[in-house]
């Protein structure tokens with residue numbers, strides 16, 4: 001529901017990341033990592049991105065979202081696994097004492113500039 | 116040409132949240148972020164919670180709402196200072212962001228407050244993503260909502276330190292399976308403290324108030 005705000009942040013960071021010696025650079029693609037547990041719907045983010053980039057140096061660029069699966073580690077037995085459904089318990093020893101090792105990412109990884 | 120960036124998209128919010136946390140910490144203010152769907156009873160719970168904490172714990176409230184000041188008016192009756200934030204002014208946002216809390220807190224005398232309670236905007240998705248500089252988070256679920264809300268909104272239940280199951284006075288009139296609701300919460304977070312309460316009758320408040328006092332005290336002891 002706050003995808004427009006997220007898209008605005010992405011644009012801000014991406015524009016700030018254009019190298020200073022390339023003021024006319026055309027950005028072709030922006031690469032994000034979005035965890036499956038993050039409160040962001042990729043489809044809405046793509047939609048907002050297209051609208052919000054219109055009058056910016058990112059106009060016409062593509063937003064590429066890599067969705068990151070939710071993974072966890074058991075604090076009791078050390079098992080690592082991918083959390084597929086909404087059950088945050090160790091599949092081996094049933095412990096609920098776990099830590100999430102991925103799935104909450106909301107990161108901008110890189111921008112791609114036309115050579 | 117690929118230019119590496121590697122930045123958190125919400126790093127501006129995270130930095131503001133760290134600034135808030137630092138400012139609250141310096142003044143010895145404990146911050147509680149209260150979240151739920153609209154209508155779960157956050158304001159009603161806070162009205163009763165404020166009356167039970169006062170005068171032992173000096174409270175203030177920041178209440179977020181998309182529009183109107185109805186909740187602020189209800190909460191101000193407790194005598195605690197209340198700051199109303201209409202997120203409309205910030206683009207009709209679905210959550211309170213750290214900079215909004217920072218600005219609202221500047222209207223409060225932090226040195227005269229032990230506990231700052233933030234009633235977030237009614238929404239089980241977005242507020243879970245935005246750190247506001249709080250010390251603890253609680254989620255309110257009412258027995259008039261589906262038992263399976265926790266598994267539909269797992270992030271919210273993962274990031275919270277306690278859950279309140281509100282409106283238990285209505286249980287005799289409903290087919291609500293409270294054991295199932297508890298089970299779903301524990302499926303997301305196995306050690307979650309869960310308090311069955313009624314903001315209307317006050318049932319169950321002793322355990323909730325005891326937990327809240329203990330949690331607030333634990334921070335001031337750690338800081339001393």
Ligand SMILES: Nc1nc2c(ncn2[C@@H]2O[C@H](COP(=O)(O)OP(=O)(O)O)[C@@H](O)[C@H]2O)c(=O)[nH]1
Pocket residue numbers: 151152153154155156157158159160186237281282283284285312313314315316
């Ligand atoms: N029966 C009953 N109604 C409640 C209880 N708590 C809140 N309500 C009612 O639920 C509605 C929404 O409550 P409110 O505190 O405004 O919810 P908020 O949107 O989460 O702040 C109001 O009509 C309240 O009177 C409760 O424990 N029992």
Ligand SMILES: [Mg+2]
Pocket residue numbers: 157158159186234
């Ligand atoms: Mg309210």
Ligand SMILES: [Zn+2]
Pocket residue numbers: 074075076077078079090091092093094095
């Ligand atoms: Zn295990």
